[in-house]
Amino acid sequence: MCSGDLRVDSLGSPVARSRWRYAIAVAVTIVAGLASRAYAAYLPWWLAKNAGDALYATMVFWGFGFLAPRARTSRVALAATAFCFAIELTQRYRAPWIDAVRATTPGRLVLGQGFHAFDLVCYVIGVALGVGLELIVRRRRTRGAV
Numbered sequence: 361m362c363s364g365d366l367r368v369d370s371l372g373s374p375v376a377r378s379r380w381r382y383a384i385a386v387a388v389t390i391v392a393g394l395a396s397r398a399y400a401a402y403l404p405w406w407l408a409k410n411a412g413d414a415l416y417a418t419m420v421f422w423g424f425g426f427l428a429p430r431a432r433t434s435r436v437a438l439a440a441t442a443f444c445f446a447i448e449l450t451q452r453y454r455a456p457w458i459d460a461v462r463a464t465t466p467g468r469l470v471l472g473q474g475f476h477a478f479d480l481v482c483y484v485i486g487v488a489l490g491v492g493l494e495l496i497v498r499r500r501r502t503r504g505a506v
Contacts, residue, residue, distance in 0.1 A: 386419055
């Protein structure tokens with residue numbers, strides 16, 4: 361059973377996420393997201409249009425997992441989803457200073473450019489991808505530890 365926010369392995373010992381693995385996952389996901397934009401012409405239109413948004417949310421999930429290695433997966437997923445939704449909703453706010461930030465490459469990549477309701481769906485899919493991958497890896501590691 362879980363004790364508070366700690367995950368436990370099959371022997372009941374607390375298990376934390378590996379920060380270096382999550383840092384690598386963040387980096388790999390960033391590369392995949394940028395590649396989905398750079399090679400969009402080679403992807404189906406729906407994937408080219410939405411993969412970057414979903415991978416952004418997956419990267420945020422990995423980032424929150426890195427920051428809170430002992431938090432429950434459900435809490436990390438909720439925090440990542442809330443963060444992505446907040447970023448998307450801030451795109452409805454227009455002011456010269458934030459538009460200037462969004463005009464830069466880092467600003468565009470982190471803050472986006474304009475509100476699109478379907479991006480919220482992409483974020484849920486992206487976080488679900490991160491959750492699914494985490495659970496698959498955890499199950500494989502737990503089976504190997506027994």
